[in-house]
Amino acid sequence: MRDADRKYILRAVQRARPRNPALSRAVFDFIRDTLLLRPRQGLLDDTYVYEQRRFAGKFQQVTAPVMAKGMEDTAFYVYNRLLSLNEVGGDPGRFGVAADDVHHYFEERQARWPWALSSGSTHDTKRSEDVRARLNVLTELPEAWEQALYYWSELNRPHRSDLEDGPAPDPNEEYLFYQTLVGAWPLEPYSDDEYTRFVERIQEFMQKALHEAKVHSSWINPDAAYDEAIRQFVARALDPATSGPFLQDLRGFARKTAHYGMYNSLSAALVKLTAPGVPDTYQGTELWDFSLTDPDNRRPVDYDHRRRILAGLREQAAAVDRLPALARELIGSKEDGRVKLYVTWRTLSCRREFAGLFTTGAYLPLEVSGAKAECAFAFARREGDRCAIVAVPRFLVSLVPDTSDLPLGEAAWRDTTLTVPELPAKRFRNVFTGEELSASGGGRMPLGQVFSDFPVALLIGES
Numbered sequence: 001m002r003d004a005d006r007k008y009i010l011r012a013v014q015r016a017r018p019r020n021p022a023l024s025r026a027v028f029d030f031i032r033d034t035l036l037l038r039p040r041q042g043l044l045d046d047t048y049v050y051e052q053r054r055f056a057g058k059f060q061q062v063t064a065p066v067m068a069k070g071m072e073d074t075a076f077y078v079y080n081r082l083l084s085l086n087e088v089g090g091d092p093g094r095f096g097v098a099a100d101d102v103h104h105y106f107e108e109r110q111a112r113w114p115w116a117l118s119s120g121s122t123h124d125t126k127r128s129e130d131v132r133a134r135l136n137v138l139t140e141l142p143e144a145w146e147q148a149l150y151y152w153s154e155l156n157r158p159h160r161s162d163l164e165d166g167p168a169p170d171p172n173e174e175y176l177f178y179q180t181l182v183g184a185w186p187l188e189p190y191s192d193d194e195y196t197r198f199v200e201r202i203q204e205f206m207q208k209a210l211h212e213a214k215v216h217s218s219w220i221n222p223d224a225a226y227d228e229a230i231r232q233f234v235a236r237a238l239d240p241a242t243s244g245p246f247l248q249d250l251r252g253f254a255r256k257t258a259h260y261g262m263y264n265s266l267s268a269a270l271v272k273l274t275a276p277g278v279p280d281t282y283q284g285t286e287l288w289d290f291s292l293t294d295p296d297n298r299r300p301v302d303y304d305h306r307r308r309i310l311a312g313l314r315e316q317a318a319a320v321d322r323l324p325a326l327a328r329e330l331i332g333s334k335e336d337g338r339v340k341l342y343v344t345w346r347t348l349s350c351r352r353e354f355a356g357l358f359t360t361g362a363y364l365p366l367e368v369s370g371a372k373a374e375c376a377f378a379f380a381r382r383e384g385d386r387c388a389i390v391a392v393p394r395f396l397v398s399l400v401p402d403t404s405d406l407p408l409g410e411a412a413w414r415d416t417t418l419t420v421p422e423l424p425a426k427r428f429r430n431v432f433t434g435e436e437l438s439a440s441g442g443g444r445m446p447l448g449q450v451f452s453d454f455p456v457a458l459l460i461g462e463s
Helices: 003-019 025-035 046-070 099-112 129-140 142-155 171-184 192-213 224-237 244-274 303-316 320-332 338-353 355-359 409-413
Strands: 117-119 161-163 166-168 278-280 362-365 367-369 376-383 386-393 417-419 427-430 436-438 444-446 457-462
Touching (some): 003 025, 025 046, 099 376, 129 142, 129 244, 142 244, 161 224, 171 224, 171 244, 192 224, 244 386, 320 338, 338 355, 367 376
Parallel strands (some): 117 278
Antiparallel strands (some): 362 376, 367 417, 417 444, 427 436
């Protein structure tokens, strides 16, 4: 048994004992000794040792689902500070990770777990990768987000119900509601039928979230009056006839977070597809997908629609000289989702062509310097005489505060440069634009050139 395991067992028993003063101390001693596989006086025969190990094994099998039910299926619906952090395997108390720590993680992953799956969305995620990418934008808009919350809450005051236990929804649940709207709001334009279905999806999500939280209602002991009050609140708050000013302001705010969120999604998709690990693309996320927790994320997927889009992209990208124009076109119409499918298709094709490069190839962190250095993340992959450079933007609000500006060219990146280490190749081809780039004599590559026509870059070294 590892020292860390022993420490956690002793700490858990120590904390549990004073919380259950009615239970005999012998119960806790028995659990402690059994989990630590300590022999008990007078019980050293083979039968006891066998049963002790069997009990400890069963206990270990139970602890994971118990933790998941208490943490992911309860606490994650109560602690709503930033919903993008409330994800399976995540830590809501940890806001972000430094770039150096991410590099260290990928280096260790390549060394120890190169075949582990890399997924952004699964059948079990609380929110899709694109919803979380939008919600992350809120961390760059704290003042605007705070003002919006106070304004929206005041506008929706008439829609809350006064029950015996207090208002429905309570402030924490209303905060959950607003984050959910910003994360899942449909891209415009949308039809009346699509909006009606969206309202129904939000009602269904809020019911599940309240029942999982187990504060005012639950699956085992539902409060019908409270559940209905929440359903009515959602219906009235999202009804244009009763909430015109709220919906108008919400749409403006959601449009801004969606704009930056799409760039966040492209960055995350490219890193997932090229960093150490085996990329896993969940059904439907080839295009923009703003699904919430199950069963919302298990709706049927229109694969014929995706095949038609992919066929069109293949045709448009058939000639290399068309790629810069195609890249610009996809960014100009990013709301239709083709740009995400384009990044996925071109990157997976590159992985197939240079299979070893992205599986067993070394991971090399790259340094970014200049005025907008904090707004970029980059690394290289290398295997033998093959190499690739991956560069993506982050903190898009800081990079281009005006949503009418694109995160492209020197206007956005100014003097920011990427330091290219000694690699087998001196010239590189941009997989998304077909452009050729090379580093300067000092091994520097201006990000204004790297991101001249497309906001993410995959550069393949060419001898």
